Amino acid sequence: MPRFPVSRAGAPADLRRRAAALWLGGLALGAGGLLAGCDQTPLGAPAPVFKGIDITGAAYGRQFALTDFNGQPRTLADYRGQVVMLYFGFVQCPDVCPTALTRAAAVKQQLGADATQLQVIFVTVDPERDTPELLRDYMAAFDPSFMALTGSPAQIKAVADEFRVYYKKVPTGSTYTMDHTALSYLFDREGRIRVVLRHEQTADDYTADIRQLLAQTPA
Amino acid sequence: MKKLLIASLLAVTAGAWAQATVKVEDAWVRGTVATQKASGAFMRLTPSANARLVAVESPVAGVVEIHEMAMENDVMKMRQIPGLELTAGRTTELKPGGLHVMLMDLKQPLKGGESVPLTLVFEDAAKQRFTQEIKAPVTALGAGNAAMPMKPGMEHKH
Numbered sequence: 050m051p052r053f054p055v056s057r058a059g060a061p062a063d064l065r066r067r068a069a070a071l072w073l074g075g076l077a078l079g080a081g082g083l084l085a086g087c088d089q090t091p092l093g094a095p096a097p098v099f100k101g102i103d104i105t106g107a108a109y110g111r112q113f114a115l116t117d118f119n120g121q122p123r124t125l126a127d128y129r130g131q132v133v134m135l136y137f138g139f140v141q142c143p144d145v146c147p148t149a150l151t152r153a154a155a156v157k158q159q160l161g162a163d164a165t166q167l168q169v170i171f172v173t174v175d176p177e178r179d180t181p182e183l184l185r186d187y188m189a190a191f192d193p194s195f196m197a198l199t200g201s202p203a204q205i206k207a208v209a210d211e212f213r214v215y216y217k218k219v220p221t222g223s224t225y226t227m228d229h230t231a232l233s234y235l236f237d238r239e240g241r242i243r244v245v246l247r248h249e250q251t252a253d254d255y256t257a258d259i260r261q262l263l264a265q266t267p268a
Numbered sequence: 269m270k271k272l273l274i275a276s277l278l279a280v281t282a283g284a285w286a287q288a289t290v291k292v293e294d295a296w297v298r299g300t301v302a303t304q305k306a307s308g309a310f311m312r313l314t315p316s317a318n319a320r321l322v323a324v325e326s327p328v329a330g331v332v333e334i335h336e337m338a339m340e341n342d343v344m345k346m347r348q349i350p351g352l353e354l355t356a357g358r359t360t361e362l363k364p365g366g367l368h369v370m371l372m373d374l375k376q377p378l379k380g381g382e383s384v385p386l387t388l389v390f391e392d393a394a395k396q397r398f399t400q401e402i403k404a405p406v407t408a409l410g411a412g413n414a415a416m417p418m419k420p421g422m423e424h425k426h
Contacts, residue, residue: 143308186301190410
């Protein structure tokens with residue numbers, strides 16, 4: 050059990066509620082509007098079942114405008130036609146970020162021939178220390194196709210707010226670490242936010258959901 | 269009487285000395301890329317008697333701390349802890365998703381295949397400090413989330 054106090058909940062409240070409802074099994078059906086994905090499915094047609102949380106139609110996580118490690122401005126529209134997996138993190142992170150990227154590399158392996166249809170994007174929440182060069186080297190260590198985005202502190206804040214991502218600098222010793230939301234966001238080929246996966250989920254779960262999204266709108 | 273006192277003092281001291289062993293297994297350090305200043309070390313610790321890991325030192329890092337990681341409402345939080353209680357005969361795992369030794373202010377990149385010297389500083393039940401030196405192999409960044417499997421003949425015993 051953690052021994053330090055929780056200062057603030059990071060994930061969006063409705064997302065947590067929905068996750069809790071889904072885990073309680075079926076209770077979410079009574080939550081009506083919360084399950085936007087189900088609402089849009091005609092009766093009788095089975096809704097796609099994701100291993101992560103279906104957030105189709107969510108009014109957040111719709112856009113970003115940042116700069117990649119080559120200095121190129123980037124928005125979601127640049128990745129139209131691919132499924133995008135977006136993760137927020139920082140390089141001086143000994144544990145969850147490399148774990149998430151190691152898993153992302155495993156997912157690409159599992160996708161086999163479809164691997165080129167997935168774009169993994171890492172957004173730094175520590176633009177101060179994560180220089181473009183460092184981000185490029187770091188991504189390359191996991192997979193040459195992985196992209197990392199950065200921006201001014203104000204731009205990072207704007208994108209984190211759009212995704213309801215929490216991050217905070219925490220001093221430790223003579224330096225600092227970052228608390229941050231460790232969720233992965235999946236976009237379909239049309240650039241619509243669809244699924245949120247949790248850090249505790251396996252590469253198999255991630256691959257299954259990406260395959261679902263690829264199958265829904267074939268290239 | 270005096271003799272008896274000295275004898276029992278010696279016995280206590282000898283007892284304390286005999287307690288001071290911690291089995292360290294599967295230690296590994298996550299590799300880094302150039303200009304990356306921090307990484308983590310992981311291992312399994314099993315003490316023969318109750319003890320406490322109070323510090324770790326390494327020539328490759330300016331600052332070394334013992335950290336715990338926790339996921340709270342999907343937010344990753346990492347904090348320094350003052351020490352780690354180890355129970356006799358019970359294995360405490362430092363592994364991704366939980367506890368780790370945080371290496372900061374790294375003096376050089378850590379490459380796969382190299383090994384990192386670590387000095388583990390323990391305190392026994394009588395607050396006596398003792399140390400244990402290990403060499404933790406580096407798993408290259410991106411090459412996995414655990415110690416690299418040892419090649420046959422490379423196993424080392426502690």
